[in-house]
Amino acid sequence: MTATESQTEARPADTLEDAPARVIPEALPLEPEDPPRVGEFWLRGRLGANAAGYLYAASDENGRNAVVAMMTEGSADDAAARDRFVTAVDELPGDAVLAHNDADDDDLALWVALGPIRSDDGSSAASDERLLAERRGEDVLSAVLMDRIPHVGLFRGPDFRHYWEGRRRPGLFRIWPLPWPSVLRPASRVALMLALAAMALIMLLAVFLAWLLFRNAEPLEPEPVIPTPTNTATVTVTPTTPPPGTPSSTTGPSPSNSPTLTPPTGLPSGSPNPSSTGSPDPGDKF
Structure with a gap:
């Protein structure tokens, strides 16, 4: 075999070594059902999931990275599963738990932020911290699911399964x-x-x-009457002012406006005035 043939045969191997490795995404994209934020951490993507909960890659507004473990809708409604979640979080080292919500929030799913994780600077320490946080999150969710408990006795009958394993949507959350x-x-x-x-x-x-x-716009005539709370209307009467030069009297009507009485004509003198005595009685004719 000549040197040229050996170089030709080695060329495909060199090409495979020089080919760039497939880039694995840091996390899967969030689904519409995933919360955009829990507590003070903004979720960036999914890292893993099982019937007990989800693992999210997250970071806060200060740039602090973390891994958030959050219960599913089904496991969050089980009081025993919530107790196992709280117990697993309490067993973690104190510096590994960055934040968590209150266990007394019965209407919300429990979550915990695990870290610390330094920014990705290409060093192995940053990747190790992230892998360690992911492993701790998996341990918490596995404790809720109880899938790592060794089996005691013989395998007989159907496999054990939680009644809430079918409800795998993310648990209820509150954003504020x-x-x-x-x-x-x-x-x-x-x-x-x-x-x-x-x-x-x-x-x-x-x-x-x-x-x-x-x-x-012309004003309304008459003006609308606004009823009072007692359903009564108040009407204000403004007295008219007589024209100047007209004599005014404090008692009785004005002479110019009072009617003038004229005695009837055609009556004999000395006969009583019907207007003064009133109408005659019909019985007087007989």
Whole structure:
């Protein structure tokens, strides 16, 4: 075999060695059902899952990385599973638990943030810390699932299975403060501010158009009567002022406005005035 043939045969091996390795993602993308944030940690992706809970890659606003273990909907509704989760977290070293929620929140799923994990600077120490945090999170979820307990006795009958293993959605969570707008990108913040400015401009334009339409409107005649709480209306009567030069009297009507009585004509003198005596009695004719 010549040197040229040996170089030709070795060329495919060199090509395989020089080929770049397939990049494995740090974490799987979050699903729509996953919480964007638990506590003070923003979730970046999924690291693993089983029937008891999920492992998430997370970081807080200060750049501190962590691995968050969170119970599923089914395991969070089981009081015994919650006790096993709390017991497993209490057995971890004190410096490994960065944060966790209160075990008394019966309506929320329990979670714990594990670390510390330094920023990925390419060193083996950063990857070791992340792997250690992931392993501790797996141990916590395995304690809830009880899948690492050695079997005692002979295998007989059906396998043991928790009644809540089918409910694998992430457990209930509470976000406060709300994830927006701090989680938005700069471009999204600009779009949000422009939308709010457009809404304010439309409201001002509507108020201005209403003012133009109704500024010269005639007042209502008569004015509307607004009832009081007792369902009664108060009417105010304004007395009229007589024209100047008209004599006024404090008692009785004005002479100009009082009616004038004229005696009837065609009556004999000395006969009583019907207007003064009243109407004659019909019995007087007989």
